[in-house]
Amino acid sequence: MKIVIGSDHGGFALKDGIKALILEMGHEVVDVGCDCTDSVDYPDYALPVCEQVVSGEADRGILICGTGIGMSIAANKIPGIRCALVHDTFSAKATRDHNDSNVLALGERVIGPGLAAEIVRIWVETPFSHGQRHETRVGKIKALEDKYSIHP
Template identity: 55%
Template structure:
């Protein structure tokens, strides 16, 4: 599985730790920046990861900023992206199984690193359930297409 990672300066430390962790688990990583802790603007990195997922360059994405809020808003502007800000494993499980989320957003200033890694594991290992949830995801796609 190919994972696109991106962060601003507020999430840089976690991005680097998550990258190491995922490489140790044999995931293929596509680092979309930032590449240092110098201050940058989070929308660019939400867009970079969102575009990688939407285009098929990556199977899933993980984005990190201070809270996860701003970068998730930016990523969700990309057609085909369903970015979910998750603060615990239950949210990650539901984001995948019920919403078929393809980008995970995390807040470095909100949760501890071990907790973030546990959320990443759940997000990457949980399949989409389909069934009744397919109809709802299709409605989201219809909104995106301006059909409703």
């Protein structure tokens, strides 16, 4: 699996550990930045992650900022993205199993590196449950997106 990862300055420190974990799990990782702790704007890093997921260039994406909130809001503005802000292992499993999330948002200032690694491992390893009720619900999310997205 190819996973693209991005962070702002508030998630920069956690990003390296997550990248190492993804590689250790046998997956490919693409880092789109940022590369320092200087203040940057999270939408500038959410966009390239989400564009690679939507285009199929990457299978999934991970976004990290201070709380995960800004990244998740920015990511969910992009049609085709189902980004879940996760700070516990139950939600990490549920968002893949039930919602087929394709982007994970984490908050470096909210969770520690050990819990973040456990969340990422669970999120990466959990498949989407293709049962009718879950597929129906994800389809309804797509219908909302289609209805309210501006198409050029």
